[in-house]
Amino acid sequence: MSVINTDKLTKRYGKYRGITELDLRVEEGEFFGFIGPNGAGKSTTIRTLLGLIKPTSGSAQIFGKDIVAGHREILSDIGYMPSEANFYSSMTADEIIKLSARLRKKDCTAEASRLCDRLGVDRKKKVEELSLGNRKKISVVCALQHKPRLCILDEPTSGLDPLMQKEFFDILKERNAEGSTIMLSSHILSEIQKNCTRAAIIKEGRLIALDSVENLSKTAAKRVTLHGVSAIPEELETADANVTGNSVSFLYNGDIKKLLSVLGTLPLTDMTMTEPDLDEIFMHYYQKGGE
Amino acid sequence: MTVYACDMKRNLRSLIIWSLAVGGMIMICILMFPGMKNETEKMGAMFSNMGSFTAAFGMDKLDFGQLMGFYGIECGNTLGIGGGMFAALAGISALANEEKEHTAEFLLTHPVSRGSVIIQKLLAALTEVLVLNIFVTAVSLVTAAAAGESFDMKSFTLIHIAFFVLQAEICCIAFGISAFIKRGSLGIGLGLALAMYFLNLLCNMSEDAEFLKFITPYAYAEPSSIIADKEIDCVLMAAGLCIAAAGAVTAFIKYSRKDIAS
Numbered sequence: 001m002s003v004i005n006t007d008k009l010t011k012r013y014g015k016y017r018g019i020t021e022l023d024l025r026v027e028e029g030e031f032f033g034f035i036g037p038n039g040a041g042k043s044t045t046i047r048t049l050l051g052l053i054k055p056t057s058g059s060a061q062i063f064g065k066d067i068v069a070g071h072r073e074i075l076s077d078i079g080y081m082p083s084e085a086n087f088y089s090s091m092t093a094d095e096i097i098k099l100s101a102r103l104r105k106k107d108c109t110a111e112a113s114r115l116c117d118r119l120g121v122d123r124k125k126k127v128e129e130l131s132l133g134n135r136k137k138i139s140v141v142c143a144l145q146h147k148p149r150l151c152i153l154d155e156p157t158s159g160l161d162p163l164m165q166k167e168f169f170d171i172l173k174e175r176n177a178e179g180s181t182i183m184l185s186s187h188i189l190s191e192i193q194k195n196c197t198r199a200a201i202i203k204e205g206r207l208i209a210l211d212s213v214e215n216l217s218k219t220a221a222k223r224v225t226l227h228g229v230s231a232i233p234e235e236l237e238t239a240d241a242n243v244t245g246n247s248v249s250f251l252y253n254g255d256i257k258k259l260l261s262v263l264g265t266l267p268l269t270d271m272t273m274t275e276p277d278l279d280e281i282f283m284h285y286y287q288k289g290g291e
Numbered sequence: 292m293t294v295y296a297c298d299m300k301r302n303l304r305s306l307i308i309w310s311l312a313v314g315g316m317i318m319i320c321i322l323m324f325p326g327m328k329n330e331t332e333k334m335g336a337m338f339s340n341m342g343s344f345t346a347a348f349g350m351d352k353l354d355f356g357q358l359m360g361f362y363g364i365e366c367g368n369t370l371g372i373g374g375g376m377f378a379a380l381a382g383i384s385a386l387a388n389e390e391k392e393h394t395a396e397f398l399l400t401h402p403v404s405r406g407s408v409i410i411q412k413l414l415a416a417l418t419e420v421l422v423l424n425i426f427v428t429a430v431s432l433v434t435a436a437a438a439g440e441s442f443d444m445k446s447f448t449l450i451h452i453a454f455f456v457l458q459a460e461i462c463c464i465a466f467g468i469s470a471f472i473k474r475g476s477l478g479i480g481l482g483l484a485l486a487m488y489f490l491n492l493l494c495n496m497s498e499d500a501e502f503l504k505f506i507t508p509y510a511y512a513e514p515s516s517i518i519a520d521k522e523i524d525c526v527l528m529a530a531g532l533c534i535a536a537a538g539a540v541t542a543f544i545k546y547s548r549k550d551i552a553s
Contacts (some may be wrong), residue, residue, distance in 0.1 A: 043553060050400050053550040076402035084553075086393035087299055100294045103401035142397070259493070 005183045008058035019205045033192035033199030034185040040233040041205040042185045080142035083155040085135035087127045094123035098144040108145040115141045132159035150181045221253035223276040228269035298415035298445045313373040314430040320365045321434045347492040363514030375484040378458035381416040382465030383480035391474040424455045446518045453512035460508045460535040465539030470545040
């Protein structure tokens with residue numbers, strides 16, 4: 001069964017583009033990634049699904065219920081972590097966590113203390129005294145303490161240190177194993193690649209790819225930069241190649257062994273090989289979409 | 292009523308500060324009265340010779356030698372401006388601050404309807420206004436008793452009822468505006484209260500501006516008229532209650548459909 005199902009979902013802010021005719025489908029029990037650069041429409045999509053903003057046209061269902069008509073029922077089964085963790089500044093972490101549970105009319109005391117222990121939340125501190133990372137932790141507790149059927153996380157890891165990020169993803173994976181559906185929005189590709197089974201790529205408000213992470217990654221080339229040579233090796237199939245003085249840079253999408261054997265014959269002084277940045281992957285999907 | 296309780300708790304400090312400030316000012320003024328009473332003849336002559344300003348503050352109708360007359364002017368200014376500003380701030384910040392401080396995203400992604408949030412927030416703001424008024428009324432009564440003076444209780448009660456309705460009306464108008472704005476609400480709130488206050492002064496000074504009395508709530512809460520007539524002008528107050536209701540309904544309609552700023 002689809003947990004999230006959108007049909008030509010569109011949101012425009014006056015002249016500004018929000019999202020355009022988005023057809024998105026997230027199945028029950030999935031760990032779903034939602035990728036795109038800042039301003040692509042990730043947050044707009046999520047905020048529309050949660051009823052913070054009203055769709056201009058199109059429709060969407062969560063748990064089979066219409067997002068506008070079934071707004072309250074849907075929200076009681078969702079845990080949402082916004083990209084900015086803002087709370088009432090005069091309240092303590094503990095008060096915020098309890099307020100969130102009361103607003104849901106649920107007793108979440110046990111789960112809240114378990115999450116606070118794992119994440120190391122100082123419950124007595126006031127929100128105004130907390131750093132972004134610590135506010136994010138409160139956000140995690142508020143999003144997960146009621147064990148929601150669907151967790152929507154909007155750029156959740158910004159501000160969290162690497163150890164906390166690991167703990168956070170461990171918790172998410174446990175929840176996912178227990179049957180919760182997770183929707184993770186991010187502009188960090190590695191985060192999606194490591195954790196998600198399926199992902200959607202959004203650019204300029206439109207969905208440009210929706211596939212398993214495995215398939216999406218296969219098409220992603222490597223960015224290779226070589227120092228000590230001044231020409232692209234002819235034996236290799238490359239794309240987006242640049243030559244600057246004594247170094248060359250290109251995208252390589254072929255067999256890695258072939259690349260290494262060719263490189264071994266070159267008088268290199270240094271080299272790097274990295275994941276291409278998101279823009280390059282988007283270029284790839286854009287070109288594919290245009291064919 | 293979780294939202295109501297949360298708002299009351301968060302605004303408690305500001306409520307205490309405003310109550311102490313307005314109550315304290317009124318207490319000081321009442322304590323000054325016994326000393327001023329003996330000079331009332333001189334003062335009466337002075338105050339009645341200030342031309343249209345005398346009328347603007349209703350001083351042509353009041354007897355400064357009586358506690359009630361003195362209290363009417365003094366209360367009109369302190370509770371009228373102080374309470375009016377507090378009511379405007381309570382109303383204007385209720386919805387707008389949630390967006391300004393980006394907490395709306397937290398609150399509204401919980402399973403509560405917008406309608407319920409609006410009602411609970413308006414009730415909280417009105418409760419704060421009521422608490423401030425009860426506190427100030429009590430301070431007045433206790434201080435007067437301590438100073439060995441007594442009020443004409445009918446006029447006193449009517450004045451305080453009128454002032455509470457006035458503040459509730461300003462609170463509702465500010466609340467209606469609050470649904471439209473996204474940030475920077477303090478100035479609008481204070482401006483609203485002061486504008487209403489000055490409209491009433493204009494209205495008292497010039498016959499041409501008489502129609503303004505249907506707009507500003509300070510017209511039906513004019514202590515000089517209430518003390519002189521021993522009643523509140525029901526037509527003006529009814530007009531005021533209609534404006535208040537319009538403010539609340541506007542907030543409801545606008546906020547139910549509003550796109551919450553990120």
